Amino acid sequence: MKEIWDNRHRKSIGRYNRITEFANFCFLNYLKGKQGKLLDLACGKGADSVFLHENGFTVTAIDYSSEAINQFNYIQRKKGVFITSLVRDIQEKLPFETDSFDYVFSRIGLGYFDDKTTKKIFSEIKRVLKSEGLLMFQVKSVNDRVYGSGKELEKDVYELSGYIRHFFSEDYARKLLKDFNIIYLEEKKLDNGNAYLDVIAEKK
Ligand SMILES: C[S@@+](CC[C@H](N)C(=O)[O-])C[C@H]1O[C@@H](n2cnc3c(N)ncnc32)[C@H](O)[C@@H]1O
Numbered sequence: 001m002k003e004i005w006d007n008r009h010r011k012s013i014g015r016y017n018r019i020t021e022f023a024n025f026c027f028l029n030y031l032k033g034k035q036g037k038l039l040d041l042a043c044g045k046g047a048d049s050v051f052l053h054e055n056g057f058t059v060t061a062i063d064y065s066s067e068a069i070n071q072f073n074y075i076q077r078k079k080g081v082f083i084t085s086l087v088r089d090i091q092e093k094l095p096f097e098t099d100s101f102d103y104v105f106s107r108i109g110l111g112y113f114d115d116k117t118t119k120k121i122f123s124e125i126k127r128v129l130k131s132e133g134l135l136m137f138q139v140k141s142v143n144d145r146v147y148g149s150g151k152e153l154e155k156d157v158y159e160l161s162g163y164i165r166h167f168f169s170e171d172y173a174r175k176l177l178k179d180f181n182i183i184y185l186e187e188k189k190l191d192n193g194n195a196y197l198d199v200i201a202e203k204k
Helices: 004-011 021-030 049-054 066-079 115-128 170-174
Strands: 036-041 057-063 084-087 101-107 129-140 152-153 157-160 164-165 181-189 195-203
Touching: 004 066, 021 049, 021 101, 021 129, 021 152, 021 195, 036 049, 049 066, 049 101, 057 066, 066 084, 084 152, 101 115, 115 170, 170 181, 170 195
Parallel strands: 036 057, 036 101, 057 084, 101 129
Antiparallel strands: 129 195, 152 157, 157 164, 181 195
16 A cells, blocks of 8 residues: 555645645634644645644654655755654554644544554554544545445455555444544535545543
């Protein structure tokens, strides 16, 4: 999967460099006027990280695609900003102290893993988040147009050409977030058939 992502990022050089709707939604509703340490998991080329940095957050960004992080660093140099950006696989233990972030953000970064790995990632997110810290994430939902394409590996997890997708149901998200207070959990269906689950939750 890492090679697939490196290739995708290489082919889309110069694109996906604008703040996403989800980051804007999080900012306007939950982050405006706030400050603190924010971790962006699976940041891609870092457009949302740059936006959040420019709005006063101390951002650390992680992606396992070195191609994505190289492009992110190039954009940073051009803009004259410095954001800690690391090439890391989020399936591994996160390289941070316990209780070290006020916010964890991930746009379409947490839906590539089987159930066991997903649970491990959420337990790591909980570990690095401070108490009452906010987790904000967007994933593809079970009502997405490509749900069911490819080989079913386990419930709601499909593999197509070496690419694994885990589609979240509301029920699954709620179960993952048993140690969080869910503040917002909504499915968003677009006209093109894409369907997302947007979630904001506070660590208990
Ligand atoms: C759809 S892109 C989203 C990028 C960015 N968050 C955005 O919204 O533009 C998914 C990203 O997840 C990254 N990714 C996938 N699996 C990962 C893993 N195990 N560890 C770290 N990053 C991963 C990919 O390299 C890719 O950049």
